[in-house]
Amino acid sequence: MIILFVFAFVSGLATILAPCIWPLLPIVLSATTTGGKGKPLGITVGIVLSFSVVTLALSYLVKILPLDPDVLRFVAAFIITVLGFVLIIPQLTAHFEAAVSRLVGTVGQRFTKRSDNDWWSGFVTGLACGVIWAPCAGPILATIATLAATRSVSWEVTILTLFYAAGVGVPLFALTVLGQKLFQRSKFMNRYLRRIQQVFGAVMIATAVMIVTNYDKVLQVKLLDAFPSYTTWLVDLESTPVVQDQLDELRGVNDAVDVTTTGYAAPDIIGIANWLNSEPLTLDELRGKVVLIDFWTYTCINCIRTLPHVQGWYEQYQDDGLVVIGVHSPEFEFEKDTGNVQNAIDMYGLTYPVAQDNDFATWKNYNNRYWPAKYLIDAKGNIRYTHFGEGEYDKTENAIRALLAEAGATVTNDMQDLPDETPVYATTPETYLGLGRIDRFASNEPIQYGVGDYSLPDVLPLHGVAFNGSWDVESQYAEANVGAQLRLHFKAADVFLVIKPAGEGDTITVNDEIITLDTERLYQLYSSTTVVDDELTITFNDPSTQVFAFTFGS
Template identity: 35%
Template sequence: MLLIVLAYLGGVLTILSPCILPVLPFVFSRARQPFTRSGLPLLAGMALTFAAVASLAAVGGGWVVAANQYGRWVALALVAVFSLTLLWPGLAERLTRPLVALGGRLSETSGGGDTPRPGASLLLGVATGLLWAPCAGPILGLILTGAALQGASIGTTLLLFAYAAGAATSMAAALLLGGKVFAALKRSLGVGEWVRRGLGAAMLAGVAAIATGLDTGVLAQLSTASTGALEQALVDRLGAPRPDGGAMAMRGEPAMMMQGGPAMMAAGAAMRGPEAGALPDEGEVPPLDGATQWLNSPPLTTAGLRGKVVLVDFWTYSCINCLRTLPYVKAWAGKYRDQGLVVVGVHAPEFAFERDLANVKKAVSDLGITYPVAIDNQYAIWRAFRNQYWPAHYLIDAQGRVRHHHFGEGDEAGTERVIQQLLREAGAAQVSAGLTEVDAKGVQQAADMAAVRSPETYLGYERAENFVSTPNARHDEAAAYATPARLALNDWGLAGHWKVGPESATLAATSGRIVYRFQARDLHLVLGPGPDGKPVRFKVRVDGQDPGDARGVDVAPDGSGTVTSQRLYQLVRQPGDVRERTFSIEFLDPGVSAYAFTFG
């Protein structure tokens, strides 16, 4: 029952989402007609069609995507016809004389007449529902994740109906308000004809926006109403389950484009782990073509790897989740190399500096990685695997079939058992028994997730949250910032002259500070020196004092340190009980760039 209420409330919020904007003109085209005979059937058609299409998505997987795209184009054509009849009521009769009666009826029922027909409104609602179906946020992703984890059921369909009913409720309120507006216009101004034509033009503009992708592109950028945070707050407030752990970090732009929906379904499926003795066949391994360069090996191909068990590890060198998984990957590569395992690291960058080959080569050397690494700067391998997460592990059997995947940190024991099983299936004579134990140090040490209450936080304006300095962040221009005297948990800010760019904040003066109120055992910050590469000195304080034994591996007990390269720096590691602390870092030289806080 709780999830049904949650889904309904999420649907109510949908009217604020940018992707619903092109649909609203279709709803408002019924505003001046009786609600029960016109508006209500339209909204019912929208809700029923949306729930049906989304249910098919939960049941049918990938094939319904193509079917829905065909349905969208049919719906676009149908709505375009309705739009034209609003603009020119006699158009259907002039163009299609044999169907003049049907054309007149469509014109009348879609807004050109005074006697609305519920059937025609329902039909328009069905068409609009097909257009609306792809509009989804975290709560809809949560519903589809449940279907992936537990199988599609009547309960899943009920949740989807609740989501659709919530959206229909908010649009019904807007429709009723619109009706009052239209009534006032008709009584006082007599501009009904122009309003009708304006609605027809708005509907055509909506069709064009949806057909060209503007509904999810430009509108998403222009709109000041974003429901993602509101919906996620509902998820958190009502305690609904969701995929957790490193997979939810979804570091980097390619990952962030898939918020909810299939990406969340995949993440949920990955959390289940393999069933004992039964590994699914997830299809043929995608090609490894498209890497801009290979390290530690000549270019590898899937054909050349046939007969081997292959672990493909998607990572990027400043990703804390990847760094904490890396000790296991390196250990497996050495332990099972002679038994037929090949580990392939695919380095897919998040930040611009991670595209620099010299930076990646240095990181591979510093981290002690000796297995082959594909430099995937164009995301060719990433897209071939349809991957969405850092880190992500895919296991391929000796026949070139994907048999297992895992997203994010955790379940290393389960992944190693799959490696052992696939090696035995491949005919390895002696497969090492037992599970790998690692003694990781520094940034690679496992996180204390029970103590973490602070999320990954980006400093660039494209993804920044909880920024509390004054003034608000000025995009791509230097400005003087000040931080408040007191910070709430997870608030952060800049002090001094900084230039805030899309992915980082760069110090534009000889000194400046960053402050963050956090709770976690470890605090990390991705940093880089200025364009000239000169080292940047810094001073860390925790609650206004030198960190002492709470220092990270990149900080001296007195809080001093130096930014020498573009990478992740561990600045705090609290001993003993973990509690809320105020972190500050003062930079003593200009030019430093700060990208993202991570915690552990």
């Protein structure tokens, strides 16, 4: 992990050359036109601290507090606006310094020197800058963002973030020190310092307006378009095999736990947010019953195809002592909403208990890695059979019947006779569209975190996906602007896409067909009786439509 920390620090150092940080530099430099020696360090510490905290803790804060993440940007924009007016209007400078002095005085009497006031003034500026700054993301920062978004922050992720932020802080500190010397000690600059401060004040206010209107993201896109080689260079820097291996280890991709082991005591069902179709259940109170634990999520097409079988087993064998518990572990943030899960339960006619495992507590307790996944527990509380993915329904049902008989039940019902819809032909693999897991991206421009403009390639390779127009790429999803397009070259009979519209009634155009969206769920975009090699072009007719992942059937 030491190598990964070193690469994170180096990537942070290189960030000073990134177009994504350039809109931040006028604010940083403008702050150095006033104050003493303590201000550059205050600015640097403020940026490093607020960037680290926002990156690691925002997902937790949104969960605990009814907080819109954009509120932090608006607060930061307000602070920057105030600082801008302080630079423009000399009379406000004294009032601002007095306010900082009072703030410092509440911390402790030992902070009474002018240099301490300068430090705190710079610190406030740095805090605001750290909140609004969205760096160009390479693999390291993308991994941090993904783990933070899923609230999987460990001490390794925290240290990795601090190394990256420290790398950013070193050149920023050097820049602020040089800026201060240039503006305050140069006789030529000092002669025009008041005018320079007013110009920078106007720049800060303009920047705050861009933040509120989200034009700062557009500016980042234009800068990346003007300097496209930077993102490619950063990705190459962080894509060495040793870094990728350690990032995989951090994400838990190479976890060596063998979840297929059977004959061991079943872990408890823990951390459940809500129970649907049932009162809360525990394995202790179900001792003597045969229990089928089914991990699923309602936008997963593989899970959806298994649900008729799971419901059928529940109906057929519940009188013989079978209990089915569907553990709903959400792949995407909107799947945590209880109303959405209840709608899915109603849609698919599920009557067995469903537990919302929103924080993946039970998932982790079972060392699970799959959607769908089935764990069959005998009457003594031991896992005796597991199955991951679709198919082999007769094998699973035979295991249920055998354990029921072992528990003393007389099973007289015939086995189910439901069709097995597991794909039998090779199809395009599941294709995620968020930066954290996207693969086979084929637009002419490299994909980046945040807002960007993309164009379609002349030829889209098989299984490839490409954006066209303006997109805002986040860890779990990509958000389309009006008129943006998404093109897919697939091999399958059925194509599905997880979509979250901004509002009910929004539409997309798939090739020449208009599809009306109602809520965040899985939509079928294409259906054929045979596997075909074809392309789909999806045009987004309304703003802020989020797309998460393609899945396929044969």
